[in-house]
Amino acid sequence: MTDYPRPTTLQEAALKYGTFMGLFWTLKFALVPMGFHSPFLHLLYIMFTLFVPVLGYLYARSFRRQLPHQALRFSEGFLFAFIMYMAATMLTFLVHYVYFRYVDNGFLVEAYRTQMERARDMAQGEMITLFDDSLKVFEELADWTPVERSFWLAWQNLFYCFPLSLLTALCVRSKGKDMGSGQPPITH
Secondary structure (H helix, E strand, O other): OOOOOOOOOHHHHHHHHHHHHHHHHHHHHHHHHHHOOOHHHHHHHHHHHHHHHHHHHHHHHHHHHHOOOOOEOHHHHHHHHHHHHHHHHHHHHHHHHHHHHHHHOOHHHHHHHHHHHHHHHHOOOHHHHHHHHHHHHHHHHHOOOHHHHHHHHHHHHHHHHHHHHHHHHHHHOEOOOOOOOOOOOOOO
16 A cells, blocks of 8 residues: 655644744844844845745745645635744744843843934934933833743734735635636536
């Protein structure tokens, strides 16, 4: 008897591609502290951030091509993308926690605060008030624990996960090959 590989389920594929997406986000996050020392790395971080929806679409399209009729309804595309982004969020949550707990030592908050103070010194009029308010936020961020910072970033990822999932589902949905309406063709 020949063993045929069973088809990959939506959840399995979403978790697999979510792991790849999480690794990509981890690489992207590593560019944040290095971007303070090199403008090129900061630009690369921005480019990677803009590439996230494209990568999500490519992963969803790859999953759609694995399906028997290469068909993916909107709801299935949304579910796939949402699970994928959730898995990526969970993986990056762990990376964020390890970074803030053992590596950062307040570097990111201090670097952003220093940049805000420099910008405030060049500001005029109403902009000074805006920078003062932003500096107060960074003072509060400095008091957060590594878990609080990691959860804050995870909630941000989850917030953007929903619209990205909708966009991905809209772009990747298809009727597939030979599926049609399910009715036999009309011949005269």
